[in-house]
Amino acid sequence: MPIDASPPLHGDTGLKEKTHPVPRVVIRPSAGWTPLDLAGLWRARELLYFLVWRDVKVRYKQTLLGMLWAVLQPLLVMIVFTVIFGHFARLPSDGVPYALFVYCALVPWTFFAQALSQSANSLVDSSYLISKVSFPRLVIPLAAAFGAAIDSAVTLVLLFALLVIYGIRPTPALIALPAFLALALVAAVAAGVWLAALNVRYRDVRYTIPFLIQLWFYVTPIAYPAGLITGPWRVALALNPLTGIVEGCRWALIGTGALDGLALALSIGISLPVLVAGLYHFRRVERRFADLV
């Protein structure tokens, strides 16, 4: 006997101004690949909002320096790099002051690294929610990545202050900056959903994340210009999706170099498929999260 379609319940409060159709679910064992549940994710958008809001709020309530932390990290790296690589090692910086050169790259990089590491650890850190409440699990790594985006907004303030201090007048290319930052978010979420899902199953993933990010930092043209790398190595460098993003940010902000079509194409061409595959993999394994965390 199939379940009869029952009329929508109006409840005893009269609070609902519109009647919802009765949601009907059939829960049965699933296996293999399933379609992405984007509608479910959309319904969970308020939860996503509140989780981002909680993370950001708690981060700035608990720490002494609050918002300053977000800026302090790239700022200190900038100072150390400027002294060591800019002053002593005399690395080229495409004709702009080295401090500005490196900070323009540190803004997207810090955003990417924070979004990646926070989303990769997010599921394990939210095990108490996963084992007790049902909602699209993707909300958790997404909330972590968006939280990092809010931190990054603070680093942008310092960036514009530096532009003013060094007397750099932005070119119309500046309007492309949000696109590059969005691409950094895509790359971070792409890697983040893979690592987050693996982290639930294999706890050694957690320990590899800082190392992975450290390595990634050196193969990204942050302390040095991409132009320093020549020959076949140039393609190898461009295979790193962050190369196109970091160089693109510099191009948009301080106009160094030309926009490298290859690096940008590879950046998009790698990040997007990895993201889509990551989302499908996530869907495939999320049903076991509650049993594993």
Next chain:
Amino acid sequence: MGEVVIRVDQAGKRYRIGEDANVYGSLRETLMERITAPFRPRKPSRRASGRRGEDRDFWALRNVSFEVRQGEVLGIIGRNGAGKSTLLKLLSQVTEPTEGCIEIAGRVASLLEVGMGFHPELTGRENIYLNGAVLGMTRREIERAFDQIVAFAEVEEFIDTPVKRYSSGMYLRLAFSVSAHLQPEILIVDEVLAVGDTAFQRKCLEKMGSATRAGKTALFVSHDMSVIRSLCDRGIVLDRGAMVYEGRAVDAVAHYAHLIGSEMRVSRDLRDWWNRSGTPRARIVHGAVEWRGNGEEMGHVVMGDTLIIRFEVVRDADVRPSSLRSSCIISTTTGIPVLHISNEDDDFIFPDVEEATVTITVPQLRLFPGTYTVSLWVGNQHYDDYDYVRDCLSFDVEQGTVPDRAYRMSWYNGLVYHPSEWSAGT
């Protein structure tokens, strides 16, 4: 009675246990397995052999089928480990069934725990929004219920204070209050009523009772049989993952009491006892409860008697006796641990023999009248379980003459009688 809104059909949930205490697996192992797989003869099951030979499947729930009609309130009863929580997790879609099928028509709110997502640094106000969102309320629903939630929790003055400054009572009241204001068509409630003070519990029960009277369908898990009797129309009894009874709530409660009673034993061979876990480097093979005093000639312990718990432990030769830890936990039949007796607290070291009979003497037992179960545990100095034998023995306590009271002491008032000195000033 309305139409069927929940149908559970042959639902089962299997967990893997005993994977070398390494449930999470390591990446290297899996990679090696994948890489070498093509070069090895195919085995019937990849996981069932090899390094993880310890694998055992454990069915937390199996072949469970029932229906719930609209407006019905179903009570789910069973001992710890009977599968109640697993069933609720399946119904709440927190985890998937391994087999079978569950159909649900209607918006479900499940309360497996109160205060989900609460953060101590955030204020009461902020936590209401957060918790509401976690429970699936929309922001508008939370806004509309906000004043009622605050009033119900009686925390008006502290609503903008971080909840870490709340007393535990205030914290629980607020947490529960958010949950109590959900407006679902189907409400699923785990044993959350066991928290908070009695007066507030009553208030919550009334609130939920009013929800059920308004035609909402609800599923309750509770150890408190009076809650089941007063709130539920029907009840099911789970035992070791199977549904052993389905019927009117009062009959289900009676069946459950019979089930507990039939397994009540003061002495038992534990070699094949079912409810246990641990890596068996030491095993508890027999257990018994005895008593000396007024109850000696009767079939039960009398308050004030000396309780004696005896159990036999067999350990592997390479387990150092000085590293052995052992404890005995005495709980109510409703699952509340009352006494925890450990060799460490009492400065007892195991003798250097592979088979030891341990005797624990508890003088002047002052537990309130009722039925108690005994769990026994052995492990190492890091508290890793060697053998944790749950609820393997049980005994009854009667009031007797110590203390000599006209009124009947009951679990409603407390669990332990502790003689105290009173004085009064003027």
